[in-house]
Amino acid sequence: MTASPATRHCGYTLIELLVTLSIIGIILGVGIARFDNYNKTQKLRQAALTVKNDLRLAQTKASAGLKPSSGCSVLLGYTVTFTGTGYTTQALCSEGPAGTADTASLSPGLTFTTVPSTITFAPLGQGASPTETISVTNGSNTYSLQLRASGDVDDLGLQ
Numbered sequence: 001m002t003a004s005p006a007t008r009h010c011g012y013t014l015i016e017l018l019v020t021l022s023i024i025g026i027i028l029g030v031g032i033a034r035f036d037n038y039n040k041t042q043k044l045r046q047a048a049l050t051v052k053n054d055l056r057l058a059q060t061k062a063s064a065g066l067k068p069s070s071g072c073s074v075l076l077g078y079t080v081t082f083t084g085t086g087y088t089t090q091a092l093c094s095e096g097p098a099g100t101a102d103t104a105s106l107s108p109g110l111t112f113t114t115v116p117s118t119i120t121f122a123p124l125g126q127g128a129s130p131t132e133t134i135s136v137t138n139g140s141n142t143y144s145l146q147l148r149a150s151g152d153v154d155d156l157g158l159q
Contacts, residue, residue, distance in 0.1 A: 040138050040140070041138075041158070043107055043109075043110070044110060044143050044158075047107055047110050047143075048136045048143035048144075048145060048155075051136065051145065052145050052153050054087070054102075054104060055080060055119070055153045058089050059078075059128065059151050061078050062078040062121035062122060063123070063125045065123045067091065067098075068091050068098045068099025068100075069099075070098075071095060071099070072091060072093035072094075072098040074094040075091065075093055075123045076093060076094060076122075076123070077091075077092050077120045077121050077122045077123050078090070078091055078092065078120070079092045079097070079118055079121075080119045080121075082112055082116065082118070082119075084111050084112055085105055085106050085110070085111055086103060086104055086105035087103070088102065088103045089102045109138055109139070110137070110138050111137055112134065113136070113137045113142060114133050114135040114144070115132075119132060121151055122151075125151070127150050128149060128151040129149070131146065131147065131149055133146050133156070134146075135159070141158055142159045144156035144157070144159050
C-alpha cells in the first residue's frame with residue numbers, strides 16, 4: 001500500500017527543530033554577553049560620575065568657605081584622600097582635619113588606576129592641587145576624570 005498524494009503529514013522534522021533551537025541559543029548567548037558587557041560599563045560610568053560629583057561637592061564647600069561647626073578657626077580647604085578602592089573627603093583647618101570625614105567606596109570589582117594620594121581644594125575659589133587625572137577601571141574598561149589647577153573637574157569618559 002502506498003500513501004495517496006492527497007494525504008499530507010503536518011509537523012516539523014527533528015532536524016528543523018534542532019536547527020531552530022541552535023539559532024535561538026546562539027542569539028541568546030550573544031545577547032547575554034553583550035548585556036553583561038553593557039552592565040559592567042554602566043557600573044563603571046556610574047562610579048566615575050559619583051566620584052566626579054563628590055569632587056565637585058568638596059570644591060563647592062571650599063569655594064563657599066564652608067567651615068565645620070566646631071574645631072575650625074581658619075579653613076585651609078577641603079581634602080580628598082584616595083586609596084585603591086575608595087576615598088575620604090574632609091575639611092582641613094589650621095588646627096588640622098576637622099569635622100566629619102565622608103568616606104566612599106567603589107563597587108566591588110572597580111579600582112582606581114591613576115590617582116593622586118590627596119587632592120586639596122583651596123577656599124574661596126583659589127583652585128586645587130595641580131592638574132591630576134583620576135581613572136577608575138573594571139579590568140577591561142577605564143573611565144577617566146581630570147582635575148585642573150583651577151579646581152574644575154572634567155569628564156574624559158571611557159578610555
